[in-house]
Amino acid sequence: MKIKGIVFFFLITLSISHAQSVSISNIYNREYTSLNGQWNYIVDPYENGFYNYRYEPFENQEIPERSAFFTNSKPTSKSDLIEYDFDKMDSITVPSDWNTQKEKLYYYEGSVWYKKSFDYTKKEHSNRVFIYFEASNYKTDVYLNGKKIGQHLGGFTPFNFEVTHLLKEKENFLITKVDNKREKDAVPTLNTDWWNYGGITRDVKIIETSETFISDYFIHLDKENSKKITGYLSLNGTHIIGQEVTVEIPALKIKKRFKTDANGKINIDITASKIKLWSTKNPQVYKVIFTTATDTTTDEIGFRTIATKGADILLNGKKIFLKGISIHEESPITGGRGNSLADSKQLLEWAQELGCNYVRLAHYPHNEHMLRLADKMGILVWEENPVYWTISWDNESTYDNAKNQLSEVIQRDKNRASVIIWSMANETPTTDARNTFLTRLAKYTKEQDPTRLISAALEQSNYEGNPLVRTIHDPFAEVVDILSFNQYIGWYDGTIEKCQTISWNIQYNKPVLISEFGAGAKFGLHGPKEERWNEEYQEYLYEETLKMIDKIDQLSGFSPWILVDFRSPRRLLPEIQDEYNRKGLISEKGEKKKAFYTLQKYYNNKN
Incomplete structure (x- = not known):
């Protein structure tokens, strides 16, 4: 069935080395054929469907063995040995993560094979056809009718491969191997503070274009x-x-x-x-x-300028204060990886109810619905590359991976008026190798898009050794347009009363954004404001933090951590965290905590 596209995206073809070869901007009003729905799947922790028993890839063989899952082989006789059968396997919904769909896969990290069968007839013989994935986490190998068509690295950006010459009118089978194993040299790296959702997490589509x-x-x-x-x-x-x-x-x-x-x-x-x-x-x-x-393509585009002048952020030449909140891409409806229009609408409506004119999409590119809706709702957006904590700074392939993911999100969203900041990284330690890595990314970003601002979530430190005076001491602060940093005074750094003793001495004549602050609280837990984990503690921290950061001369906005509680395997405290980061102003069930109304009041009184 052919249906009208309701989301904008761009298509980027990547070879095995991830080099861009062709893109298709804005399929928002183009026709597509959806491959969403039920796919058969095989869990393959030993990757028996990819390697033979000598650990040699089947795809390197001139004629791959029928044991290779991507061949989708069937026995030809009663004595024929084939040890898998996609068509007899369980099914799983695409798009979605496997963790929250299948209880046995909740903690699983490894390879899962997906298979979808379909028929397809082109409108015109000369037309070209592409298979497009909005996102798949993390390493995705894609095969059509037994032939490898490409591989993509990265869990949050779109990719596609041309299949014009492999496509048949009947009985096509599309097979993907999705591997979400964390790796030291990957982007992000081994250690994060969010759930590593595996699977084909966003839409899969067939796109047909004219020859030119x-x-x-x-x-x-x-x-x-x-x-x-x-x-x-x-x-x-x-x-x-x-x-x-x-x-x-x-x-x-x-x-x-x-x-x-x-x-x-x-x-x-x-x-x-x-x-x-x-x-x-x-x-x-x-x-x-x-x-x-x-060819004809139609888009909806807003026109505006964004710039800085000294310590001010200027939207259309006028000073603006960014009243923000950070957001993770978890569904407020299903509880897993968010991907739908309804997911995005609920999150952004909560942000607007809070009084926000700005959101920080952390810590990776979110689905495209967020940007399209932000355009229509008048919400400014910070988009972030998943360079998080401690990347392999000296590894050139890691840099290429980060650059590619950054390139893909810029290509997808460069026509969105809402996007004003490209963020290079979050909470990365200052070293020469890191400084070079991030500076190269920033230079590349400015070459691709000179119309937007560059930032990164940095870390604050003591000013000239004085623990009561804080500053930013980071060479990358010289590179960014907006100076952003995370601070958790009263949560990871002392008690809340410490906020009353801290002052700030920031030496840069640039706009300052506090990219994160916050405290954990379980909804419905009440007690003295000095006692951690209850709503009163979180509320008190917000009250004192807002007083503290209001004294920063260059302050141009902030995005507290975070809008909604989200899953994280780092957060283990029974009866409080239960594998959720509890710094949300809203619980994972949609319940608003007391600090929500504290920040809402501040924003409503802020010009």
Whole structure:
């Protein structure tokens, strides 16, 4: 069944070495065929379906043995030995994680094979076809009809592979091996403070395009002229040179034609004197139509500028204070990895109820519904690359992995007005290797998107050895546009009363965001405000922390940790944590704690 796409995304084809070869921006209004639903699966902790007994990959064989799961082999006689059968195995829902679907897989880390059978007939013989995954955690090997079509690393960004020449009209079988094992050289690395959900966690789709199609575009306000729209558009295919491209914005009565150059690209330059700028109070988006002889794509785009001047953040040239909250991608509806429009809507509506005009999406790229809704709701967004805690800073393949994941989220979301900050990392220790790693990422990000701000969640330290005066002492602070840091005075650092004794001396003339602060509390647990884990303690910490950080001269906003309690295997305290990080202002069941209303009051009184 063909259905209309309701989410924007871009397609990025990766070879085994993860090199980008083709992308398709904005399938929001393109047709797609959904492969969501029930898939058969095989749990394979020893990876018997991938390696033979000598631990040699089956896919390296010229003719893979039928023991390889990706061949989807069946016995040809009663004496034939085949030790698996996808069609007789249990089924699992895609998209979703396996941990919360199957009790036996709750703690499982390893390989699970998925299989989906389908028929497909192209609309036109010359059209091209892609298999697209919105996300799959973490290492995903993909096979169609027994042939390897690619591998992707990273659990939170989209990827696709072209399958035009492998696709059949009947009885296709798509098989993936998804491996969520944590690894030292991966991104993120071995140690995190969130649940390592495994599986195909976001939508899987078949995309059909014309032979030559609109593959990418980036359209935005000129940084120096808010009445000028600029950007680029690229075609992919065999007929890309000298093609006419029309860019139309009906509400502004704009319709302009361009010709592609030798690289199939146009540079967009349009005067838009009557444009209304996107803002948190008026999230104006415009229908933009891109048309060629063989392809049309439509997007909804808001136009705004974001910049800094000294210690101020400027949205459309006007100072703005970022009233924020941090969010993990857990479903408030099902309790597992969030992926649906309803999940995103509930989280962002809670943020707005709290009084937020800004959210920090931690600690990895969230599903695209979040960004699309933020555009429409007028919520500013911090997006973060999963460079978390202690990465293998000296490993070049680790850097390439981080760069690739960052590239994929920039490609997907670069046309979203809500996104104002690309974050390079969270709570990383200061070393020469780390500084080089992050500086390279920041330089690359500015090359890909010079229109947005760069930051990272850093750590605070004592000023000139004085434990009562705090500062930021980090060479990467010189690189970022916004100085952000996490601080937990009153939780990991002393008691709440310590907030009354701390002052701040920050030497940078840059905007300051407190990217995290908070305290754990179990909903419904009450007692003295000096006693940890009850709601009164969390409320008291918020009261004292807000007084403390209000004294920071450069303060331009903050995003406390966190909106909703979330699963973490690090949080083991029985009857309190029970494998949940309890720093949420809302419980995992949707119950609001007392500190929710403390922060809400602060935000409602803040201009």
